Amino acid sequence: MSGEDGELYHHDHGFFQDRDEFAFHDERDDLSSFFAQNQGGGGATDSLQALDPHAVSPYLSFDDFLGGSAVRHGTLASAFDASCLHPDVFGNGEISLVDSTAVKSGNDLAPLTGCGGGGGTSPLSPNSSVYSSSTEAAGEDDSGRRKKDQLKQEVDEEEEEEEELEIKKLKRQGKAGEEAERDKVKKQNKPRKKGEKRQTEPRFAFMTKSEVDHLEDGYRWRKYGQKAVKNSPFPRSYYRCTSLKCPVKKRVERSYQDPTVVITSYEGKHTHQSPATARASAQQLLAPPPPAAASTSFRSHLLMQQPRAPSAIQQHNANVSVNLPGFQSPLQQRQVADYGLLQDIVPSFTQHGQP
């Protein structure tokens, strides 16, 4: 239990402290600087690096993952409990830590409101998330091979990726093909370039303390596989975005060292809007959002909570030993209010131009 997690949190702790020194908007440009810090600074990175330092540049930020829609971000943000969201966190690309309340029954993030404390849904246990641009955040041990893999992945071409996806789809749809054909396709599928593996898509992983494996992030996913994880009693689940043509995949697994920690990795970019988002915006257009619409509008939910996060966060932090000192600067909060979820999640992107 405390083993890895403890370590992780510990590191994060240090990390954030570090960050604190630089203030969130400090992140001058973007991920790169952040990465630089991480890699060099040590602190949080140690364990995280195992996740995959190389991944760094090629990886997407939240923004990218979510497809660019602010609202969408919000949804995911909720996964981390946006209310507690840490700007820094999302702004940087490699690793971040978010404090959120435990996700209990139900995948819906709505209940996550905890952070704000105002919400009322009581946060039982703090839900903290660490995220990194790499995948195997969970990697924990067998980083060797994975690192290699990812390095190669970086080299991969997106085009091929798409092609492959297409083929696969066709294959699936045109079942008429029979097995023979299937085999054929399969073979055509992979052989592409020698030495180059598929899987180019940027990845992004984060850890969350949650009782449910599959966190609701606003998108619809279909599980297409599950595999036992070596050295872990917990299986890894593979999900694919159900949206047509959307290549995004997601892997979910539990840390074997701390079963309460769920490691989620996203791969690829959404090519569409999140259903939840769409719904939410539609509603807003039709009618003014109800004050506390318990409902699912991630967006409103988040917006309402943002402001209160700070205090609550720190309390939680204490529990988890995650430190998010002064995480939410007024500036950030303002942004949130002004621009919406995405921005608060990925401040660096929104403020990009900042000198």
Add this chain to the structure above:
DNA sequence: CGTATTTGACCGGCGC
């Protein structure tokens, strides 16, 4: 009945 999940088989990549 349509959709989602489960699960065993298969494939390719990688290390030895």
Add this chain to the structure above:
DNA sequence: GCGCCGGTCAAATACG
């Protein structure tokens, strides 16, 4: 070359 492993497929099954 062989075996291991991660990732994916797709038939079977469960669920609404």
